[in-house]
Amino acid sequence: MATAVSREEILERFLQHVDPQEVRFLELLSVARTFDFEIFAAIAQKFRLPGHRMAWESLTSYSFVYPAGPHQVQLHQLMVAALRHRLSPELNREVHRILRSVWDQRAARGDGHAGSGVVGHVAALREATYHALHAGEITDEQLIEYADQIIAWGGTQGIGGVLEDVHAYLGAGHGQVSEDLARAARYLDAEAALLVGDAGRAAELTQDAGERTDSLVDGRLAVTGAHARRILGQTAQALRMYTAVWETQDTEVRLVAGLWAADLHMAQGRFRQAADLADSIRAACPKDELLGDAARLLHLAYRFAFDFDGAGRWLAEATTRYRQAGTVIGQANIAVNQVELLAWTDPALALDVADKAIELQKQVGARHELGKAYTAIALAHLRLGDLDRAHLALGIACEVLEQAGYRSGRARAELVRAMLCAREGATERAVQSAVAAVREFEIVEVYPTFVLAAATVLDSVGMPQREVTEAAARARRAIQPFDSLDALEDRIAWHLAAFLGTTP
Numbered sequence: 136m137a138t139a140v141s142r143e144e145i146l147e148r149f150l151q152h153v154d155p156q157e158v159r160f161l162e163l164l165s166v167a168r169t170f171d172f173e174i175f176a177a178i179a180q181k182f183r184l185p186g187h188r189m190a191w192e193s194l195t196s197y198s199f200v201y202p203a204g205p206h207q208v209q210l211h212q213l214m215v216a217a218l219r220h221r222l223s224p225e226l227n228r229e230v231h232r233i234l235r236s237v238w239d240q241r242a243a244r245g246d247g248h249a250g251s252g253v254v255g256h257v258a259a260l261r262e263a264t265y266h267a268l269h270a271g272e273i274t275d276e277q278l279i280e281y282a283d284q285i286i287a288w289g290g291t292q293g294i295g296g297v298l299e300d301v302h303a304y305l306g307a308g309h310g311q312v313s314e315d316l317a318r319a320a321r322y323l324d325a326e327a328a329l330l331v332g333d334a335g336r337a338a339e340l341t342q343d344a345g346e347r348t349d350s351l352v353d354g355r356l357a358v359t360g361a362h363a364r365r366i367l368g369q370t371a372q373a374l375r376m377y378t379a380v381w382e383t384q385d386t387e388v389r390l391v392a393g394l395w396a397a398d399l400h401m402a403q404g405r406f407r408q409a410a411d412l413a414d415s416i417r418a419a420c421p422k423d424e425l426l427g428d429a430a431r432l433l434h435l436a437y438r439f440a441f442d443f444d445g446a447g448r449w450l451a452e453a454t455t456r457y458r459q460a461g462t463v464i465g466q467a468n469i470a471v472n473q474v475e476l477l478a479w480t481d482p483a484l485a486l487d488v489a490d491k492a493i494e495l496q497k498q499v500g501a502r503h504e505l506g507k508a509y510t511a512i513a514l515a516h517l518r519l520g521d522l523d524r525a526h527l528a529l530g531i532a533c534e535v536l537e538q539a540g541y542r543s544g545r546a547r548a549e550l551v552r553a554m555l556c557a558r559e560g561a562t563e564r565a566v567q568s569a570v571a572a573v574r575e576f577e578i579v580e581v582y583p584t585f586v587l588a589a590a591t592v593l594d595s596v597g598m599p600q601r602e603v604t605e606a607a608a609r610a611r612r613a614i615q616p617f618d619s620l621d622a623l624e625d626r627i628a629w630h631l632a633a634f635l636g637t638t639p
Contacts, residue, residue, distance in 0.1 A: 156184055157194055161210070164194075165218035166230040166269075168262070169207040177237050178230070231270035238263035242284070257293040260285045264297050268304045275319035275352050282323050286330070287424070287462040294327050318352045325359045329366075330464075332502030332539035337363035348380050354388040361395060366503060368542035368579030374399045387425075390416050394428050401436040402543070404583040404614035409436050427456030427465050434472060439584050440617055441626035443480050450476060467495035471504050475511040479630060482515035489515075503544055506536035510548045517555050518634055525555050543582065546575035550585055553592050554634050562596045569593050573606045583610030588627050595635050 179186025344360030361376035380392035401409035430453035437445035457465035477485035509532035553568035
């Protein structure tokens, strides 16, 4: 009767017929998920093994070494599992350190196993993060630094793979995992949820955010938790969380929190206060990406004040800063802002550039930004008098914004619907939409200038509503205009007239 032979025994018998130096190489390379000649040569140099082309070709001629993309190879997983057991924990960590260094260098030059450019950069950063984890030499701050770069280059597609690696590492019980590292992983989960517009999930992951804000991780959790609450319409709570980080942190996250605090001051109509805070941040900020964020915020402040010339100037600066920083997320968001501004100033051009903005946001995976883009497309069609296409785009916008749970964005879309119905002469429906939009603006405590716009729409159809009129009075008391309230209301009336088909 034949005796069963285990895979381990088969491997051991096979390795008895392999050159000892190649066996050692296979053991060391089993630590790498994929490898190429550069990695082979780095391992060879470190462990004084033959690193020439002949040795490489001999090693990669085995049947269990097979392609892993256009430039890389990998070992069969059964071979990997068996070979890694032959390495001591100390030697395993040493190889991970070497591989981290190689991938760090590749990330610096944008060269990954999937090729060059964005894809290669993200791939290299992911591998560097993976090996840093398994070398046992990564702090929570270093993990966040890697993640920041990956998100900037690859959005949701980039961070998803890293999260898989981090959770696999934490779940495998590799030594003593620090509480800070686990907390950093939770922050990354929340950030990834926000990237795809799942604010509810992000809020769940940050329930304790804001209880402390002294460390980088705690500051990041608080800011992400505030983002989630801002999208969900919990504006006052979000502003308190942003302000707490701004007042207590001494890391870069303080500037980010300050920017978002300024953003909420802007959204609540305190334009001068928002601009002053943004100027303070710009004076303290050395990085193009954050300078782009500050310029983008000022663009929004002027746009919501219906000063579209000022908005255009700040949009141009934000675009330049984001391009210099090379941030994919920033450039995707500014593309949506460009469509939103052009919908008011040059609707035909808005439609020309909308496809690019939508494509960028689909790559990033941000549903709330997609909803904003489709709202702007509807507004542009309305301005051009193509009401059927305006309805179609608005329907898509509302569906996407509801899926994302983006309440203030959905309310803005409802205001556009009020304008569209007013243009069509559907007076009752215009009233319903305007009232619904104003109610939501007040519930989530944002956009008092849009409350004034809603009142203007109802005045244009001769159907002012007491509820909206009273809300407009409250809005006037809340707004801090750049110039004067009369000038602001004149701009609102003049711009809306072009959409409603009335004489300015």
